[in-house]
Amino acid sequence: MPESPARPLGVALIGYAFMGRAHSQAWRTVGAAFDVPPIARRVIVGRDEQAVAEAARRLDWEEHATDWREAITRDDVDIVDICTPGFLHAEIAITALEAGKHVLCEKPLANDPAEAERMVEAARAARERGQVAALGHTYRRVPALAHARDLVAAGRLGQIRQIRASYLQDWLVDAEAGMTWRLREETAGSGALGDIGSHAIDQIQYVTGQQVTAVRGRLATMVPERPGPDGPEPVTVDDAAWATLELDGGAIASVEASRMATGAKNELSVEVYGTKGALRFDLERLDELWFLDATAPVAEQGFTRVLVTEPEHPYLEGWWPQGHILGWENAFTNQARDLLRAVRDRDPAAYSPDFEDGLTLQRILDAVIASHRADGATVRL
Amino acid sequence: MPESPARPLGVALIGYAFMGRAHSQAWRTVGAAFDVPPIARRVIVGRDEQAVAEAARRLDWEEHATDWREAITRDDVDIVDICTPGFLHAEIAITALEAGKHVLCEKPLANDPAEAERMVEAARAARERGQVAALGHTYRRVPALAHARDLVAAGRLGQIRQIRASYLQDWLVDAEAGMTWRLREETAGSGALGDIGSHAIDQIQYVTGQQVTAVRGRLATMVPERPGPDGPEPVTVDDAAWATLELDGGAIASVEASRMATGAKNELSVEVYGTKGALRFDLERLDELWFLDATAPVAEQGFTRVLVTEPEHPYLEGWWPQGHILGWENAFTNQARDLLRAVRDRDPAAYSPDFEDGLTLQRILDAVIASHRADGATVRL
Amino acid sequence: MPESPARPLGVALIGYAFMGRAHSQAWRTVGAAFDVPPIARRVIVGRDEQAVAEAARRLDWEEHATDWREAITRDDVDIVDICTPGFLHAEIAITALEAGKHVLCEKPLANDPAEAERMVEAARAARERGQVAALGHTYRRVPALAHARDLVAAGRLGQIRQIRASYLQDWLVDAEAGMTWRLREETAGSGALGDIGSHAIDQIQYVTGQQVTAVRGRLATMVPERPGPDGPEPVTVDDAAWATLELDGGAIASVEASRMATGAKNELSVEVYGTKGALRFDLERLDELWFLDATAPVAEQGFTRVLVTEPEHPYLEGWWPQGHILGWENAFTNQARDLLRAVRDRDPAAYSPDFEDGLTLQRILDAVIASHRADGATVRL
Amino acid sequence: MPESPARPLGVALIGYAFMGRAHSQAWRTVGAAFDVPPIARRVIVGRDEQAVAEAARRLDWEEHATDWREAITRDDVDIVDICTPGFLHAEIAITALEAGKHVLCEKPLANDPAEAERMVEAARAARERGQVAALGHTYRRVPALAHARDLVAAGRLGQIRQIRASYLQDWLVDAEAGMTWRLREETAGSGALGDIGSHAIDQIQYVTGQQVTAVRGRLATMVPERPGPDGPEPVTVDDAAWATLELDGGAIASVEASRMATGAKNELSVEVYGTKGALRFDLERLDELWFLDATAPVAEQGFTRVLVTEPEHPYLEGWWPQGHILGWENAFTNQARDLLRAVRDRDPAAYSPDFEDGLTLQRILDAVIASHRADGATVRL
Structure with missing residues (x-):
């Protein structure tokens, strides 16, 4: 005990x-x-x-x-x-x-x-x-994304049809930036796809509660070699990746990941479109969730900037008064909360994702790579 | 006839x-x-x-x-x-x-x-x-501002308490820009106050439906002389103006006008805060009205970006499908519509503002100047 | 004559x-x-x-x-x-x-x-x-997009590597909205792809000055039948489309078009990422071009909101003072200007796009459809 | 020791x-x-x-x-x-x-x-x-505001002419919210003015490096009584406050503070306009500083959204990689850093503000109140 x-x-x-x-x-x-x-x-x-x-x-x-x-x-x-x-x-x-x-x-x-x-x-x-x-x-523990999932689960978006997720960074724009273990397939597995595209795909499944059933993918290495200690070395992972995903609830999602998106620092963007509403999120403004209620009167409709810092919002009971925004690091503390409570209650099911979710996600990433190698053909999971 | x-x-x-x-x-x-x-x-x-x-x-x-x-x-x-x-x-x-x-x-x-x-x-x-x-x-014929007035009139903001309006431009930032008739009191009356501050004050009254009853004001001339054809000439109007206004419905408004706000091109901004809701508007994005419904569930509250291009919105019956935005000039066409209909119906009351509104506004501007000259003392209307 | x-x-x-x-x-x-x-x-x-x-x-x-x-x-x-x-x-x-x-x-x-x-x-x-x-x-005659092309042509973005373009609308979200000629393949050719995706693809080529050489595509019809006068009819065009494009300058572009993006009214979005800079544009705020100069000092870098209403900007010599924004319709007037000048000068080459550009674009759209039918395989042009 | x-x-x-x-x-x-x-x-x-x-x-x-x-x-x-x-x-x-x-x-x-x-x-x-x-x-330890001060000090804005600062909250909108010590003059001193307006005024002096020399002010109590344990009690502090400030460098600043700005959660906004550039900041997006360089080519000018998360930015050496945003709480850690270093070096001058700055600020607040009581007359410091 x-x-x-x-x-x-x-x-x-x-x-x-x-x-x-x-x-x-x-x-x-x-x-x-x-x-x-x-x-x-x-x-x-x-x-x-x-x-x-x-x-x-x-x-x-x-x-x-x-x-x-x-x-x-x-x-x-x-x-x-x-x-x-x-x-x-x-x-x-x-x-x-x-x-x-x-x-x-x-x-x-x-x-x-x-x-x-x-x-x-x-x-x-x-x-x-x-x-x-x-x-x-x-x-998953960024309050705005947890709130997004709650809104979807509560039916506020109706049936989800289309999702757009992207994760854009720019730290490899400079072609003279040197080789690292992250740019070799044997040490890193994949490049932008696995490192940041994986977050985008995880959010697609997390926020919608739907599972990926099939993928088509494309990878690209825009700077094919970079300076190593002993001269130029080939980059063997992707600098950018694109995929479309079929989900078991009938929705289709697009994913784009890049380390070449000049000026994008840490832009994980998620958009969800349903029959009754829509959501938008950007990690560079992570305290904001943009929610559109398509059942509201037309003359008052539009995306609402919800500042996710109210006591009513997920995880906010632990933080500061309304409008005192949280940063990137707070999600880790939220994660520790959920883990400790699952441990306290000896209730492993109370925490997600678990290792099986990780394996599932890995299989999706592998399917994207397989599709890329098969000239974009659909790979089913 | x-x-x-x-x-x-x-x-x-x-x-x-x-x-x-x-x-x-x-x-x-x-x-x-x-x-x-x-x-x-x-x-x-x-x-x-x-x-x-x-x-x-x-x-x-x-x-x-x-x-x-x-x-x-x-x-x-x-x-x-x-x-x-x-x-x-x-x-x-x-x-x-x-x-x-x-x-x-x-x-x-x-x-x-x-x-x-x-x-x-x-x-x-x-x-x-x-x-x-x-x-x-x-x-007044910018659809978003007409829609703002409609929302206030329909009670969607409850009782109005506070208004913020400003009109910021930057075309006089350069101290070497030459004299014009707009910078002489005898030809222009006043400077930023009358030229653009007047729009801000008109909107305060128009959107809220309340009348100004008292003002306090301050004026400033930041570049006191400018090159004329025969050498430097004194600038005899204000480059910027500030005022607070008491309204007959109990609200208080602040106004700021400036031709010295570097980088502001044509920023007429209006914010209205009431007991049940709030509105925000910016002329540089004149198709958007930001509306907050304070009676909505807290977890979904926030300013909603309403793109005022729907058939349900004022004046939009004459224009393009939703999302096809209007520009600055369209408000003049909307104005012509309202005038022609008043003429057609021989119904002068159908059009506002009329000359009396103009006189009232002029008196408010004069009161701001009088207050400035009286070291900021309240001037009642 | x-x-x-x-x-x-x-x-x-x-x-x-x-x-x-x-x-x-x-x-x-x-x-x-x-x-x-x-x-x-x-x-x-x-x-x-x-x-x-x-x-x-x-x-x-x-x-x-x-x-x-x-x-x-x-x-x-x-x-x-x-x-x-x-x-x-x-x-x-x-x-x-x-x-x-x-x-x-x-x-x-x-x-x-x-x-x-x-x-x-x-x-x-x-x-x-x-x-x-x-x-x-x-x-192409929206001033901000013409300015975007000018910046790329002047080398301000360096070598273009990645482009993201999407055109999102929501007018078919309602599954009970009835059949029209736009939803039948025989009258409309394609759906979102040809109607609005074509604009996104045209902008990709126009702004970058690069030509598409190969595509992979996916189409989806989210509401497969809709009410017709004599009962339900099948929708035979796409509600949404996705593609990745290879360009002859080495860049890769993603495209997404949808009539199912709840809350998006007329969102043609274009993002261009190069070695020296980046651009972003959104048709719902069509007077703004967001430009990032990656050669600026890091501490001052970021996307700059350029309000494309200065005399220095394309087409603005014909319009209003700075900050007095244009709407959707003004681009048609700009187009008439360019046409009339080409006619005046008997210089057909002065106007683009010409019919060959239209044919080229049509072939790209057809290639997207062909790729979709070939399970996403690359189709070269 | x-x-x-x-x-x-x-x-x-x-x-x-x-x-x-x-x-x-x-x-x-x-x-x-x-x-x-x-x-x-x-x-x-x-x-x-x-x-x-x-x-x-x-x-x-x-x-x-x-x-x-x-x-x-x-x-x-x-x-x-x-x-x-x-x-x-x-x-x-x-x-x-x-x-x-x-x-x-x-x-x-x-x-x-x-x-x-x-x-x-x-x-x-x-x-x-x-x-x-x-x-x-x-x-003062929010990195974007420290960066703002650095830009002003480096002359990037030229001579400062106009400043706009406001601090808007909405926690007193509900007229039925009960009395607290914050709403009694004897315990709180003042209301919105001292509690949050003081931050706005501190930023005006901090960012510009200029000192307030004279003020004009207005206060208002919009809900004059609130429920106490023994029935309604008078609110004896301001719900909102307005002031204009003269600064020793020749600039004029406006200040507005309110607890009645429906929908504003924690909006400390600072705008600084100078002869060569301008700055804008909003505490609800505290990682962003918007900087306009008025010496840049006109066709590329505009406010640049600088995400203040680069190693080159103040305090960022202690935090996360670029784009991983900070929250409200991090400023307190930054403050502790500065204090500990001043202590370590036995160098009290290395830390500001000191108690004299606090006294000066208190005198400015008192001058605003005195001006309000004198019907808006200028009070010099």
Whole structure:
């Protein structure tokens, strides 16, 4: 019974880079914002002793360690939070689940379908024992997107027919920007598609509650080689990706992802069109949800800018008064809330997405790539 | 009976500069857009023979003339449209009214209160005879602002408490821009206040249906002298003006007008806050009215961008399908519609604003100046 | 020499519905706005005698007629403006060109490729004789889009890599809206694709100056049958369409067109991303062009809202002072300017698009349909 | 030497309501985001033992206490952070400064000018000893506003002529909302003016670097009485306030504050117009600064939406990659950074605003009230 009132839930964080920083912020903040069981930030783990020690100090963890196996089997650790590169996810997650720990794994679930399937197996077994195996598609916890899903679920949009989602960034516009592991297929799996297109696709399914059944896709690498330490190296992942998706509720969605969209910094855009209403969202203005009620009198119809900062809105009970906007990082704290409550209640089903959702998403991404390789032919799931 | 079905209503236009061009566009267009009595563009009048001949050709008037007195007493002229500088308004309007003509007079009514009062007298007498004496505050015919008034009148905003109106331009930012008649008190009356602040104040009264009862004002001349043909000349009107207004319905309005607002091209902004709702408008996006219904469920509240291009919206029966936006000039055509219908029906009351409204507005502007000169003290109307 | 100074250029307009109204507005307005040869609105033609007589009166044409053959061969007619449904374009245009007239033909060029090819033939022969054969993709004359093209041509965006264009409307959201000729393949050719998607594709080529070389497409009919006079009828055109296009300059474009995008009234959106800058445009705010200069200092970079109403901007010499925005209709007047100047100068090459551009565009649309039928496979042009 | 490297800087927080929560978040976060001396959250103080114990637990303070005098004289406390209601500021701040502590005091400095003057005295003496006496006008640490100030200071706007600032909220629209201490003059000092108008005025001075020299003001109470526990009670503060300010650099500013602006949740808006450029900002989209460079080519001019999330922007070195937006709370962390660095360097001048700035601001607010009582007459400072 790890969540005994006698002691806080212990958290071990594996990884201390960008995602490690964001998750640390969440663990530091969640107890102040929400009613959740008390936690202790037991240990942060990384390969570089000096760097992880410094990270532990700055990010306020009790201890640091370089051996993740040891860290995640500690008795005082109840939750293992995995923020490593994707190729390490499977081993750490499976080990942690088998050790009886709850797991939060950053997306993508894994780089490789076989690994992903083994993770799903492990998660299934763990779920029987009341363990939570959570996947971190954090944007589901942006209040405006959670509110969007609620509106769809409440029928405010009627039947959904068309969805447009895109995720545009511009950090690869400069053709002289050098090679990184993110631009090699063997380390990154895919490029814009998997890194950010995956968020767009996850939102399509999350907000509409519909599942993708078939895809057509196209990928493009606009800068085919980039400077490496020993001269030019080929870029083997996509710089941009396009897809159309068929959903099981009958809707069709378009997706576009790019790291070449000059001037777009972090534009995850979602538009949903239904028989009774419509929604629009942009991550660069993440506190706003634009809702159109097509049943209102015509002379007063239009997209309404809802500032999602009211007590009535999802997650807002933990934050500030109306109009005091939230930022990108707050979604991580919201995610920690949901995870801790699922853990507290030993109710794995209370948290989504789970590992199976991650595997499903991975299969959709693979289908997009397969379609691209088949000259755009439909690939069914 | 000038508007006999036997022949079209004859129009004489006095003036062919900016406003003359805009009014010509309206007279050329109104019959195509709306059900109105047929008109004939009889004669355009100006002082410069060659220029007015060229204007007649370009702007498609049957004839041109240099003597306005002669032109406006022609038997085939029923409507006199006055687009001259303000100091000529009184004489032309009074002469035309006394000659039994309907009159449309561009704002401002007059530069001088005594003149304005004489015009009101003449209009009153003419009204008895069924003549229309119309003042051209054309922005009342921007569909979004007409729709705003309708929403207020229908009670959708509840009781109005606070209004914010501003009119910002930037064409005098350059301190080296030369002197013009617009920058001398004797020819222009006032500066930003009368030229554009007057529109803001007219909208405050128009949209809310409330009348100004007291004002406090401030004026400023930011560039005190400008290059003239014989060296620097003092600027004797305001570059910017500020006022607060008390309204007879209990609301308070703020007004700001400026020709020094760098980057603002033609920003007439109106915001109205009531107990049940609110409205926002900006002339640079004049097809949009932003409406907030404060009685809607909190989680769905916010300003709604209503694109005022639906058949249900004011004046839209004459224009294009939904979403095909209108521009600045269309309001002049809408104005011509309303004038022609009032003339057709011999119903002067059907058109507003009339000359009395113009005089009232002039008194408000004078009160702002008087308050400024009295160190901001309240001036009652 | 039809454009002799001795008499104005005579115009005959075939069709008086929506497009006929918009073109009439342009012919009535162009001489007031721009320096162009004088014109006379000689005759408007339609099948219904009474309706076309009424149209002639309202839209201010000298005469009306029901026989287009007679009208377009009149000696006092120099320009034939074709605003009929697409299936009549070929016959009228070819007859007019062979009669030595200049022709302006509304888009689409024709419903049928064979007809389109014959039109191109006729236009080629006519061009030799100095006649203009113009196609009306009017949005090329929206000042902001013309300015966009100028910026790209001046190299302000560097090399174009990615384009996103969409045209979203919502007038078919209601599944009970009845059948029309626009929803039958035999009369309309295609649905959203040809009607509005064609504008998006035209803009992609126009703004970038690049030509489409290959496409992949998908079509969908979301409401498969609609009420007809004798019961439900099948909808045989697309409600929505998606495509990706390869361009000869190396860029990739995505296109989406829909009549099912609830709340979108007339949203033609164009985004262009290059190595040195980016552009964004939305037809519902057609006076604004959003330009990002990626060579500016990072701390000051972002999309700049350029209000395209300055004298320095395309077509603005004919219109109003800065900030006095234009509407949808003004682009038709701009189009008339360009046509009249090409006619005046006997310089057919001065006007684009020509009939060959129309045929090219038709082939792209056909390729999208062919790709859709081939399960999304690439179709090369 | 309280900030010895041997031990972290101890912080005592007095108050645990809204501001106490926001400051706690900052103290918890600052060390992770920025290079600052280590701190320890020693003690949180409140009057209600049980509530403050709960606050200490949730907000993660080592201890709690009910006696602020005892807490702030502890040897392990170096910084006293005052988040109590305004009437307690003076006593706590002066006591803490005399005890050798650094002080951060929330705005307003005090409710009463005599108290404020005593605080300034104490701060002056403390500054001699190297102690920091900081005032918390936190919006100065919103990155976009700090960037705005930098642009003005670098001359990018030229000479500032006109400023518009407003702070609009709507939480008092409902006339049935009950009395609170905020609506009584004796406890709150003033209403919208002091509570939120003060932020607008602080920004005017902060962004422009100019000081207010004279004011004219108006106040209004739109709902004159509200339900209290024993029946209706008079509201003795303003619901809305308006002022115009003269600045020592020659600019004129308008200010408007309201709690009655239906639909405005937290709209602090600042606009600055200069001879070479302009700026616009809105707190509801606080990551965006809109900058217009009036020296750019006219055809490319307009307001640029700068997303202030680049490493080049103020405070962003501590946060997330570009486009990952910040929220309202982050400004408090930025404030803690600046305070800790001033403390570390024993450089009180490195932090602003100080208590003198607070006194100056209080005098401006008092001048607005005095002007209102003098029927709008100018009050000089």
